[in-house]
Amino acid sequence: xxxxxxxxxxxxxxxxxxxxxxxxxxxxxxxxxxxxxxxxxxxxxxxxxxxxxxxxxxxxxxxxxxxxxxxxxxxxxxxxxxxxxxxxxxxxxxxxxxxxxxxxxxxxxxxxxxxxxxxxxxxxxxxxxxxxxxxxxxxxxxxxxxxxxxxxxxxxxxxxxxxxxxxxxxxxxxxxxxxxxxxxxxxxxxxxxxxxxxxxxxxxxxxxxxxxxxxxxxxxxxxxxxxxxxxxxxxxxxxxxxxxxxxxxxxxxxxxxxxxxxxxxxxxxxxxxxxxxxxxxxxxxxxxxxxxxxxxxxxxxxxxxxxxxxxxxxxxxxxxxxxxxxxxxxxxxxxxxxxxxxxxxxxxxxxxxxxxxxxxxxxxxxxxxxxxxxxxxxxxxxxxxxxxxxxxxxxxxxxxxxxxxxxxxxxxxxxxxxxxxxxxxxxxxxxxx
Numbered sequence: 001x002x003x004x005x006x007x008x009x010x011x012x013x014x015x016x017x018x019x020x021x022x023x024x025x026x027x028x029x030x031x032x033x034x035x036x037x038x039x040x041x042x043x044x045x046x047x048x049x050x051x052x053x054x055x056x057x058x059x060x061x062x063x064x065x066x067x068x069x070x071x072x073x074x075x076x077x078x079x080x081x082x083x084x085x086x087x088x089x090x091x092x093x094x095x096x097x098x099x100x101x102x103x104x105x106x107x108x109x110x111x112x113x114x115x116x117x118x119x120x121x122x123x124x125x126x127x128x129x130x131x132x133x134x135x136x137x138x139x140x141x142x143x144x145x146x147x148x149x150x151x152x153x154x155x156x157x158x159x160x161x162x163x164x165x166x167x168x169x170x171x172x173x174x175x176x177x178x179x180x181x182x183x184x185x186x187x188x189x190x191x192x193x194x195x196x197x198x199x200x201x202x203x204x205x206x207x208x209x210x211x212x213x214x215x216x217x218x219x220x221x222x223x224x225x226x227x228x229x230x231x232x233x234x235x236x237x238x239x240x241x242x243x244x245x246x247x248x249x250x251x252x253x254x255x256x257x258x259x260x261x262x263x264x265x266x267x268x269x270x271x272x273x274x275x276x277x278x279x280x281x282x283x284x285x286x287x288x289x290x291x292x293x294x295x296x297x298x299x300x301x302x303x304x305x306x307x308x309x310x311x312x313x314x315x316x317x318x319x320x321x322x323x324x325x326x327x328x329x330x331x332x333x334x335x336x337x338x339x340x341x342x343x344x345x346x347x348x349x350x351x352x353x354x355x356x357x358x359x360x361x362x363x364x365x366x367x368x369x370x371x372x373x374x375x376x377x378x379x380x381x382x383x384x385x386x387x388x389x390x391x392x393x394x395x396x397x398x399x400x401x402x403x404x405x406x407x408x409x410x411x412x413x414x415x416x417x418x419x420x421x422x423x424x425x426x427x428x429x430x431x432x433x
Contacts, residue, residue, distance in 0.1 A: 010431075019094070035098070038056065086109075168383070172189060187216055301319075403423055
């Protein structure tokens with residue numbers, strides 16, 4: 001092994017922010033990049049049209065990553081002599097991990113879990129989900145290879161394995177990277193209180209004794225408050241199953257009351273659990289029903305707001321009129337996405353991790369306050385997609401890494417490694433293993 005044949009990890013973004021990690025692992029003439037998201041900063045009020053490459057770099061919304069981005073976007077050529085083998089990977093659907101995937105040079109293969117690879121083109125159908133690719137219509141989504149779970153993908157001297165995990169984005173995965181001399185595990189966004197803790201434990205067992213564990217640490221970002229329950233309008237289930245049970249309970253205890261809800265579009269599994277367990281018939285907004293139809297060929301009752309475009313793939317016999325929903329107080333649990341002033345006074349609206357996402361978004365507080373003006377009870381019924389402080393300790397303990405690198409957190413210094421070293425890299429820093 002020559003001096004240059006060392007494993008290096010470069011941390012380009014997402015170290016002290018909630019989201020946006022961009023990390024490169026390199027060995028000799030091979031390298032891989034994960035993830036390809038954009039840091040969420042709603043206070044900048046940028047539209048997709050505003051988010052050109054220079055703006056993204058200026059505000060550190062993406063990393064200044066060499067030899068991966070499309071030269072048509074950056075004006076910088078890729079050094080194919082330095083790196084003969086390249087690939088990229090995204091862990092899940094959320095924009096802080098996927099929004100910049102179209103910036104990747106078209107010749108570099110991009111991998112993701114099967115559900116993520118399948119859903120992203122559907123989410124970007126109108127060109128309002130991902131950043132645009134050079135030379136393509138805004139609705140274009142570059143090819144994504146559905147990785148075979150738990151099987152090796154060879155990228156020159158580097159091997160990648162994509163493992164199913166658990167997060168509040170459907171189909172979330174984690175990554176294990178092997179170079180000739182090191183093993184590196186990257187959790188993506190992860191938790192133990194979701195629908196599939198067994199998948200998480202299997203992934204962590206496969207990563208046991210990793211030389212490096214790169215772990216997200218959202219759960220330690222707010223040391224001044226242990227949980228979100230301090231928010232006055234928040235009711236917090238401990239896990240996803242309790243959340244579904246609470247939505248069922250609210251329906252049972254309010255047999256003559258209009259009840260509406262909304263969820264984040266990528267949280268498909270929560271929505272499917274609500275549909276399957278609800279004592280009322282669940283009716284989706286047509287856009288969400290279309291997403292499920294185009295992604296999974298599943299049909300659900302739906303409605304249109306006045307004047308909306310109609311989707312040819314939705315079955316006409318499943319349509320429920322908007323007027324019937326507005327007048328109903330017992331038959332339907334339906335997804336409200338607009339025109340909240342038209343809801344029945346005395347009704348209940350359940351905001352379940354939908355947009356606006358929380359107090360960090362300037363749009364959130366006015367959104368909440370308006371419900372009182374409409375005479376509708378607002379209930380934030382959430383379940384975090386991220387491991388809390390105790391779960392993070394358990395995740396680290398199951399891997400027992402020689403080196404721990406916390407990312408995706410406002411306070412990486414609060415994560416400790418009882419089993420070895422902890423490194424807190426700076427943005428753009430390379431570490432040699």
